[in-house]
Amino acid sequence: MGSASKPSPTAAAPSRRKVALCLTLLTLQYGAQPLISKRCVGYAAHLRITSPSKQGVIVTSLVLAIEFLKVICAVILLVAEGSLKAQFSNWSLVGSLTASGLPAAIYALQNSLLQISYKNLDSLTFSILNQTKLLFTAFFTYLILGQKQSPKQILALALLITAAVLLSIGESSRKGASGGSSDYVLLYGIIPVTVASVLSGLASSLCQWASQVKKHTSYMMTIEMSFIGSMCLLASTFQSPDGEALRIYGFFHEWTLWTVIPVLMNAVGGILVGLVTSYAGGIKKGFVVVSALLVTALLQFIFDGKPPSLHCLVALPLVMTSIFIYQKYPYVDSKKKDR
Numbered sequence: 001m002g003s004a005s006k007p008s009p010t011a012a013a014p015s016r017r018k019v020a021l022c023l024t025l026l027t028l029q030y031g032a033q034p035l036i037s038k039r040c041v042g043y044a045a046h047l048r049i050t051s052p053s054k055q056g057v058i059v060t061s062l063v064l065a066i067e068f069l070k071v072i073c074a075v076i077l078l079v080a081e082g083s084l085k086a087q088f089s090n091w092s093l094v095g096s097l098t099a100s101g102l103p104a105a106i107y108a109l110q111n112s113l114l115q116i117s118y119k120n121l122d123s124l125t126f127s128i129l130n131q132t133k134l135l136f137t138a139f140f141t142y143l144i145l146g147q148k149q150s151p152k153q154i155l156a157l158a159l160l161i162t163a164a165v166l167l168s169i170g171e172s173s174r175k176g177a178s179g180g181s182s183d184y185v186l187l188y189g190i191i192p193v194t195v196a197s198v199l200s201g202l203a204s205s206l207c208q209w210a211s212q213v214k215k216h217t218s219y220m221m222t223i224e225m226s227f228i229g230s231m232c233l234l235a236s237t238f239q240s241p242d243g244e245a246l247r248i249y250g251f252f253h254e255w256t257l258w259t260v261i262p263v264l265m266n267a268v269g270g271i272l273v274g275l276v277t278s279y280a281g282g283i284k285k286g287f288v289v290v291s292a293l294l295v296t297a298l299l300q301f302i303f304d305g306k307p308p309s310l311h312c313l314v315a316l317p318l319v320m321t322s323i324f325i326y327q328k329y330p331y332v333d334s335k336k337k338d339r
Contacts, residue, residue: 019279026272027288031295033265035303040258057254060242062263063233064251067226069267074219074226077271087220099210100224106203107225108232110196117193120185129193131164134286136201141282144205145213152329156322157283160290163318166311167293204282211278218274226270287326291319 041057078084114130121129138157141147149157210216237243245253276285294316297308 014279022272022275022279023284023288026269026276026285027291027295029265029269029272030289030292032299033262033269034296035299036265037262040256040262057259058242058245058249058251060233060237060240060246061251061253061255062259064230065263066266066270067230067233069264070226070270071223073267073271074222078217078219083217087217091220095214095216096220096224099214099216100221101228103203103206103210103221104225104228104232106199106206108229110199110203113192113196113199117189117196121189121193129190130197131161131168132194133197133200134161134164134283136198137204137282137286138201140201140205141208144209147281148331150329150331153326153331156326156329159318159322159325160287163315163322164290164293166315166318167290167297169311201282204277204285207274207277208282211274212281218278219271222271222274284326287319287323291323294319 041062075084078087134157138149138154142149207221210221211218237246273285276288294312297312300306301308
């Protein structure tokens, strides 16, 4: 199996400061994205509710624009590094499909399962089951990369999942439960979200394997996964309502200059996800996702005057404690320790 790209001979491990910067920026991006999207694009949902005959911003156009901008950003960064020519000269189809094709396909399937589950589960059950992806990420990271967790790190993961569940409860307590028989809920609700969590952990670990073992750069993975994802999305437009809307109204229907802001932020976030997965791994990306929920709560309080819930206040020290424990007590091989 050929590698899609070879690392530069001068490539060095990223400094702790660079890793910390990527983690911080991604946390802020994840945390701010919901509020910015709501303000810049959220009017489309309001438009459809108040006037169903009118078509707001087409979601597929947003996603395709984000993927396109991810590719542009990745190419610019490769040019800045001076490695664009080397990366593409060493590119191979087999290596690309191995490193990026499988994770992209898994993520596409995961997103479809989440959509099915979300329609057939109450928000609380969905959110709790969705947080198990952190455990599956740790499991597949061990299975694929042999990356073990110390007992204290396992405790930190348990604290993080507890915090994630608390935050999910606070967010979803206002939403009602869905109806349906127990068998129907199990088949179209619980099973899909559980499988999606397993797939999320697998895809995250495969991306980490491709970047850390196969030395497939995060920028090349971003380009390849964006291209594959866009092709799949374009294929779906032949039968989807969004595809029909694109044909009738056009790609940039109801776009404004404000729409570009969340699109660009999402694209930058995609680049940061690749860097965090490459530098820090999928498990620490899980810490970022949960920490971002706290950032969102803080921003809602600052800009919307909405105070954080009791669940959020309880979750905050749990997240901080889990991050401290996970960083402070990494796994140490007893054989190496005795030497």
